[in-house]
Amino acid sequence: MAQPESPFFLAYPPDNHQTQANQIFFIGSAPPGREVEINGEPVARSAAGHFAPSLPLVVGPNTFILRYQGQEIRRTITRLNNQPTLPSGLGFIPDSLQPAFDLARLPQDLICFSAIAKPNSTVTVSLGKQNLGLSSQGPVTQLPANAALLIGTNQPQTSALEKYQACQRFSALGNLGRPLFKIQSSGQVSTQEAKGSITIVSPDQQSTIAVKTEVGVTRTGPSTNHARLTPLPQGTQAMVTGREGDWWRLDHGAWINRAETQVLPQKNAILSPLRSVGYRRLQDATEIRFPLEVPVAIAVEPTLDHFKLTLHNTIAQTDTIRLDGDDPVIKLLTWQQVTPTQVDYTLQFKSPQQWGYDLRYEDTTLILSLRHPPQRSKNAQSLQGVKILLDPGHGGAESGSVGPNGYPEKAINLLISQQLAQKLRQRGAIVYLTRDSDVDVSLAERVRQINTLKPAIAVSIHYNALPDGGDALKTQGISTFWYHPQAQPLAAFLQADLVKRLNRPSYGLYWNNLALTRPHSVPTVLLELGFMINPQEFEWITDPSSQRQLVDALADSLTEWLRQDS
DSSP states (O other): OOOOOOOSEEEESOTTEEEOOSEEEOEEEOOTTSOOEETTEEOOOOTTSEEOOEEEOOSEEEEEEEEETTEEEEEEEEEOOOSOOOOSSSOOOTTOOBOOSOEEEOTTOEEEEEEEEOSSOEEEEEETTEEEEEEEEEEEEEOOOGGGGGGTOOOOEEEEEEEEEEEEEOOOOEEEEOOEEEEEETTEEEEEEOSOOEEEOOGGGOOEEEEOSSEEOEESSSSTTSOBOOOEETTOEEEEEEEETTEEEETTSOEEEGGGEEEESOOOOOOEEEOOBEEEEOSSEEEEEEEOSSOOOEEEEEOSSEEEEEEESEEEOOOOBOOOTTOSSEEEEEEEEEETTEEEEEEEESSSOOOOEEEEEETTEEEEEEEOOOOOOSSTTOOTTOEEEEEEOOBTTBOOSBOTTSOBHHHHHHHHHHHHHHHHHHTTOEEEESOSSSOOOOHHHHHHHHHHHOOSEEEEEEEEOOOTTOOGGGOOOEEEEEOSGGGHHHHHHHHHHHHHHHTOOEEEEEEOOOTTTOOOSSOEEEEEEEETTSHHHHHHHTOHHHHHHHHHHHHHHHHHHHHSOO
């Protein structure tokens, strides 16, 4: 889709933008032939007149004036101070006292108290009748955000402040109240109460919960900042061994938001024997069935050659397992009682390429479903009957990234996806699009379509941008994202093959926890086919001839990968 000559236009940043980055890029366009200046300095532009310089920011407001042929655009950008600052008098860094939320623990659980303050201070905490000295852990280290990896700034930073911490076990039951922190320095004393109170609960008072949502999202800690663990199927039961704010700590160590659970009336410990393991082969999948007395918590560890299923609160009494030798997916199934209440069942695969799995409870029987490879034609260029889902990213009110002249990512995502769908259908594939017009489609709906339609593969089509602090002029290329090991071979092949076929830069292959890479029912990848914010690459993105080459390359790459023996 060719772009008309643009007026003087600034796509990014918006006015009154706030950021913690030390620089900001200005993405915009003006007709070629005359200079564009920012604060009196001319900026480099592409042949079509697009520009994307990065300029430094000082802490506080920064004013930029862009001029072109008597026209003017003003932007005020505020750089926020990302370093913790001390209060005016003696005290602690705001919001640094831990615990910051009400928490409940079992007797003798280790509970840690921490605070951030200036060096060479004496910090103590009192709770009930106990007083505890906090020792310095050295300078505070600030870890970079996950997105920092994408702009080459993935380095921790230290500050002049120090973290003070100590941990203690408590046996007395009941609400111990809120910890009171005290700091002493240079003869001065200041106290401050933590926001979270501490309650020690008896093991006899532990709640039993069941997952009430379709899946329960479990994490490594009590917030959405913590990494995801294996989702728990609806109906899963577990004992609660701790609470922090709105989060339950479950008996196998994972954390889950209380809103995804319901408290059951019983308070009995969750424990189930497991005897024979069932087997059923369907037309397009193999089911392994685990009859249990209680729907226990689980964890999975899929790799390219095996699948380990962990059942918590389970005691194996398994003597009999059926697994037919001609099963199209599984070569061997073995088990091991790893701890007195944890059993691992390990499935070895016949092929390194897997095509998706599902886990669900039917009453108290856990069912693991492993999809069979798709049926493929013997014709090397045919995809006859192969189901493929294409997801044109964004749409409707969500524009995605924006090019220098305001052209939105959502439009090019749809254009390329529609043209690619046509190519793949010509080769016999059955192609689904999550949207076929400029409409809003939620991430949850896109995931639902993948899990319902169960294509052979799912590919989400996107174009890229950078977080603040990146260098748009120096950043180009294709990148591919995957999450589950079954999608890694597809992602790696597409990344290498597209870069080679198109002679484009590579921006890398990434494992990434994205909504559109998380579905495990099919191999799912997300493509970022170039940077909308790079002036030169944007011209390649919007050039009709280059678009045709890209669509041909995508169709050929997908066909070749799907035709491989696996």
